[in-house]
Amino acid sequence: MEVEQSSVPLSLFRNDLGGKRMGYQEMYEEWLKKVPEGDALYSELLAMKDDEKEKEESFYQNLSFGTAGLRGKVGAGTNRMNVYTVSKATQGISDYICQVSASDETLSDAKERGVVIAHDPRHFSSEFARLAACIFASHGIRVFTFPELRPTPELAYMIRRLHAVSGINITASHNPKEYNGYKAYWEDGCQVSSEVADGMTACIEKVDLWSGYMEDAEDAFDMYVEDGMITILDEAYDRAYLDKIESLKIHDGEELDLTIPLVYTPLNGCGSVPFREMLHDRGFKSFMIVPEQRDPDPDFTTVGYPNPEDPKAFALSEKYGREFGAELLMATDPDADRFAIEIRDSEGNYVPLNGNQTGYLLVNYVLEGHKTAGTLPAKGAMVKSIVTSTLSTIMAEDYGVEMFETLTGFKNICGKIPYLHENGYTYLFGYEESVGYAACEEIRDKDGISAGMLVAEAAAYYRKQGKTLWDVLQDIYAKYGYFAEDEPNLVLEGIAGAERIKRMMKWFRANIPTSVAGIKVSEVRDYLDGYTDPTGKSNIPPQNAIRLFLENGSWFAVRPSGTEPKIKFYFYSNQESREEALAVNARIREDVLSRIESVE
Numbered sequence: 001m002e003v004e005q006s007s008v009p010l011s012l013f014r015n016d017l018g019g020k021r022m023g024y025q026e027m028y029e030e031w032l033k034k035v036p037e038g039d040a041l042y043s044e045l046l047a048m049k050d051d052e053k054e055k056e057e058s059f060y061q062n063l064s065f066g067t068a069g070l071r072g073k074v075g076a077g078t079n080r081m082n083v084y085t086v087s088k089a090t091q092g093i094s095d096y097i098c099q100v101s102a103s104d105e106t107l108s109d110a111k112e113r114g115v116v117i118a119h120d121p122r123h124f125s126s127e128f129a130r131l132a133a134c135i136f137a138s139h140g141i142r143v144f145t146f147p148e149l150r151p152t153p154e155l156a157y158m159i160r161r162l163h164a165v166s167g168i169n170i171t172a173s174h175n176p177k178e179y180n181g182y183k184a185y186w187e188d189g190c191q192v193s194s195e196v197a198d199g200m201t202a203c204i205e206k207v208d209l210w211s212g213y214m215e216d217a218e219d220a221f222d223m224y225v226e227d228g229m230i231t232i233l234d235e236a237y238d239r240a241y242l243d244k245i246e247s248l249k250i251h252d253g254e255e256l257d258l259t260i261p262l263v264y265t266p267l268n269g270c271g272s273v274p275f276r277e278m279l280h281d282r283g284f285k286s287f288m289i290v291p292e293q294r295d296p297d298p299d300f301t302t303v304g305y306p307n308p309e310d311p312k313a314f315a316l317s318e319k320y321g322r323e324f325g326a327e328l329l330m331a332t333d334p335d336a337d338r339f340a341i342e343i344r345d346s347e348g349n350y351v352p353l354n355g356n357q358t359g360y361l362l363v364n365y366v367l368e369g370h371k372t373a374g375t376l377p378a379k380g381a382m383v384k385s386i387v388t389s390t391l392s393t394i395m396a397e398d399y400g401v402e403m404f405e406t407l408t409g410f411k412n413i414c415g416k417i418p419y420l421h422e423n424g425y426t427y428l429f430g431y432e433e434s435v436g437y438a439a440c441e442e443i444r445d446k447d448g449i450s451a452g453m454l455v456a457e458a459a460a461y462y463r464k465q466g467k468t469l470w471d472v473l474q475d476i477y478a479k480y481g482y483f484a485e486d487e488p489n490l491v492l493e494g495i496a497g498a499e500r501i502k503r504m505m506k507w508f509r510a511n512i513p514t515s516v517a518g519i520k521v522s523e524v525r526d527y528l529d530g531y532t533d534p535t536g537k538s539n540i541p542p543q544n545a546i547r548l549f550l551e552n553g554s555w556f557a558v559r560p561s562g563t564e565p566k567i568k569f570y571f572y573s574n575q576e577s578r579e580e581a582l583a584v585n586a587r588i589r590e591d592v593l594s595r596i597e598s599v600e
Contacts, residue, residue: 024059071181091212092204094139114142118155120171121296137229151336153447174307174333189444191411250369256460265290268297269334308340311352332448339448355435377426385432414444484581517587523549
């Protein structure tokens with residue numbers, strides 16, 4: 001999979017043989033020799049013996065850091081998530097923590113501060129999490145973990161609450177069931193920065209793939225719990241996370257119509273319990289959770305692709321919504337960090353909102369709420385990614401709040417918080433178009449539970465005033481401009497897909513258009529070497545992304561995904577009406593995609 005441009009080396013694991021990189025066949029043969037014959041991975045190796053394509057896909061490269069750490073299909077091979085690749089990464093991160101504790105006075109207590117570990121419901125997530133816990137403990141590093149699956153944002157919150165030095169989450173977020181992943185966090189509660197990732201990577205590369213694996217992890221886990229090296233967090237910590245979320249409320253009590261009918265689906269992930277508890281605590285009286293998707297299911301049987309960005313994920317929610325008379329449908333992805341909604345339009349039909357549109361509603365609700373309450377700070381700040389709609393910037397500026405831009409990913413969005421503090425700003429909200437929202441600076445990652453609370457609260461607040469969220473969205477367009485948003489992507493898997501994505505990006509840079517859909521290009525912003533805006537307040541590090549601005553106010557961006565085998569596109573237009581904006585956006589999309597798809 002393509003990775004973002006940064007100082008992080010592409011490979012976490014070097015396949016070396018006599019000073020030369022092994023070919024995939026040599027690596028395959030080594031795995032056949034090293035993996036025990038009774039192991040399930042050994043059976044997988046035998047099954048691919050005569051399948052050259054599968055063999056090459058499994059061994060041609062090594063899992064590498066992208067926007068959100070390691071991510072890949074579960075199975076045998078260096079390009080797969082399995083006990084060996086997880087062990088190697090964990091051994092290396094353990095070595096890094098020991099190294100910084102010995103060399104950095106500010107981190108001298110890093111081993112005692114420890115690591116927080118969580119996991120999602122996917123295949124092998126629990127096993128990988130327990131394995132990682134034992135490896136950290138074997139290095140004398142304390143571990144805090146949970147008795148069962150927990151949301152990613154709860155992990156991020158616990159790192160800061162427990163004053164831990166790091167955090168690990170075993171999750172593949174919204175990817176298909178075949179995937180799993182490994183998110184690494186640092187003491188600030190954000191996913192690791194490039195600087196920390198560089199240090200971790202250097203240590204990981206020194207670890208031998210085979211010696212790093214701990215065979216007796218299951219037995220060792222109980223021993224480390226008894227010894228106090230591994231602490232299993234109790235329900236008090238779940239309560240602390242929910243209390244923090246619920247403290248974000250803007251309106252309450254008689255200001256809300258708490259009888260508003262709601263439907264929520266966790267898509268068989270981590271969100272079911274905390275989301276239900278949050279709605280109950282806030283006093284919502286008429287909500288239901290999609291029964292088929294309430295409990296964890298690593299196969300995501302009733303949804304297939306568990307991504308709330310995809311309207312198909314709402315099929316069952318719509319069914320129950322119509323039966324229940326729900327005004328709002330809500331969904332979180334399997335690790336409950338992403339959040340998406342469908343709302344009823346003026347004709348009563350369910351309409352899926354993209355991440356930008358949900359962002360407009362949240363930005364508007366936060367700003368309006370603070371202004372009404374008289375709590376809008378003198379130097380308020382919001383943060384969005386470079387590929388997120390500029391409508392929210394216009395909205396923020398209308399309230400005297402400054403919008404900052406960062407690279408994609410919440411390690412960058414929430415990573416901006418220290419800068420804001422140092423320069424006298426008050427953080428109010430951060431988000432990006434891929435249905436990620438960070439409403440609380442103490443939770444430094446996207447959080448579907450807090451986003452869900454604020455959207456449900458907003459729906460109840462406006463209902464009390466005789467409005468729907470659809471009405472509010474139309475009011476926003478009428479006040480600030482009729483924007484259209486479109487974020488298509490091309491999925492190109494495997495070796496051939498990764499190489500084609502590289503060719504596409506190279507070709508586009510060499511053939512930057514002077515006009516698109518008959519509209520002149522006014523500015524080209526290539527982030528390959530980074531970018532600093534004229535004010536100097538948004539310093540964007542290097543990323544493999546290009547952004548083109550057109551004379552009519554439209555703009556679009558192109559970038560490879562850092563976590564999935566995709567090349568992603570972002571199109572935005574602002575016209576006199578929503579219909580006209582959609583039409584202009586469609587013409588620009590058609591022109592750009594036809595150019596890039598021609599690259600073989």
